[in-house]
Amino acid sequence: MAAAALAVNGDFYDRLLAVGGNSACADCASKEPPTWASSNLGVVLCNECVGAHRGLGVHISKPLSLKMDAWSEEAQAFMLSKGNAVVNAELEAHSAAAASKPDADAPLETKVAFVKSKYEKMAFKAGGDGVVVEAARTSDRFSSKGQVHAxxxxxxxxxxxxxxxxxxxxxxxxxxxxxxxxxxxxxxxxxxxxxxxxxxxxxxxxxxxxxxxxxxxxxxxxxxxxxxxxxxxxxxxxxxxxxxxxxxxxxxxxxxxxxxxxxxxxxxxxxxxxxx
Missing domain, CATH: 2.60.40.150 (C2 domain)
Incomplete structure (x- = not known):
């Protein structure tokens, strides 16, 4: 199935990356070629931010691989009609978005907090409160034995x-x-x-x-x-x-x-x- 998906998605992948804003991750602006996308939100994502999207639940974001999953014609058309620039113009309209947006090298918990605020709370839409949910502190997420609790x-x-x-x-x-x-x-x-x-x-x-x-x-x-x-x-x-x-x-x-x-x-x- 992987080879078939690659063959089917080849032209779609190239066209998708040509859509405005899609040369970088929608949430942290990583310049690594995006390999994931949220199929219901219409944005492309890096390998770290897709983990944060999975944590939102499929009722908010439905991540799929751009290289390994086969995309239906309907799903492809939806993605090509959206793109990071279009979606971010709506979901990052608040003036606080630019200051709060993590860069590619930010800690994962910072990216998770931004993604939750952006898509779950809609904090950065016009009229949103512009407040980022508190990022989980390393000391909270790791026990003395180094165990991750979530x-x-x-x-x-x-x-x-x-x-x-x-x-x-x-x-x-x-x-x-x-x-x-x-x-x-x-x-x-x-x-x-x-x-x-x-x-x-x-x-x-x-x-x-x-x-x-x-x-x-x-x-x-x-x-x-x-x-x-x-x-x-x-x-x-x-x-x-x-x-x-x-x-x-x-x-x-x-x-x-x-x-x-x-x-x-x-x-x-x-x-x-x-x-x-």
Whole structure:
């Protein structure tokens, strides 16, 4: 799906970046080529500010990848009709917006506070109060053990290779596992991909999102979906969150362990620490 999305979005991406204001992030003016957008607000975003948008909830902002997600013609037309310049002219009309807007190197909590004020409170619209919500202090967000108390783990499950075949009852390789991936947080929250039928080298390119309370590893499990019996485990592994650059997507290869198990899963993980 990733290659198909890139092919479909190629011309759209170029046209979108040519729209007024879209050469930089709508919220921090980062000059890095934008790779994300809010599909319902009509703005393009950097890798850090998209984490703040995810924290708003989809009732306010619906982020999509410009490179990995396939965009419908309707969604493309909407994005091309908006753009950062048009949207910011409305949502940053207040004189306080310019002084409050973070630059690309600002701390993530400062960007989160600005995004919440801009899109949730509408603080910088004409007639808004112009007040930025208080940014979460580092001392509030990190315990003495260095744990982050609020954040979002965005896991794009890309593909798997050489998975165990749990369905080869004949020994001829005619039937193969029907795998899916489940991501589980330390508190037991979980999200899972769709099932891909009869494939030991599946490609999901599917984004999962979990609210997490600290930087303990996420558990990745691969299962074989069965209709008539219980699903079969195909292995598991950990996704380590510590050491990730804030807001930066990082690819990891998770080697599957367990009995039985074989193969690996490739994921792209982004951790965005948010204020409580």
């Amino acid at each position: 954040g979002i783990a965005i896991v794009r499950v890309l593909k798997a290779h050489d998975l165990l075949n749990a369905d080869d009852s004949t020994g001829l390789g005619l039937d193969k596992s029907d795998p899916y991936v489940k991501i589980i947080s330390p508190t037991g929250k979980s999200a899972q991909t769709k099932v891909i039928d009869n494939d030991l080298n599946p490609e999901w390119n599917e984004t999962l999102q979990l609210n997490v309370d600290d930087l303990k590893p996420l558990r990745l499990e691969v299962w074989d979906s069965d209709t008539l019996t219980a699903d079969d485990p195909l292995g598991h592994g950990d996704i380590v969150l510590t050491g990730l650059a804030p807001g930066e997507p990082t690819k990891k290869k998770v080697e599957l362990i367990g009995h039985p198990s074989q193969g690996w899963v490739e994921v792209e993980i982004t951790f965005a620490a948010l204020d409580a």
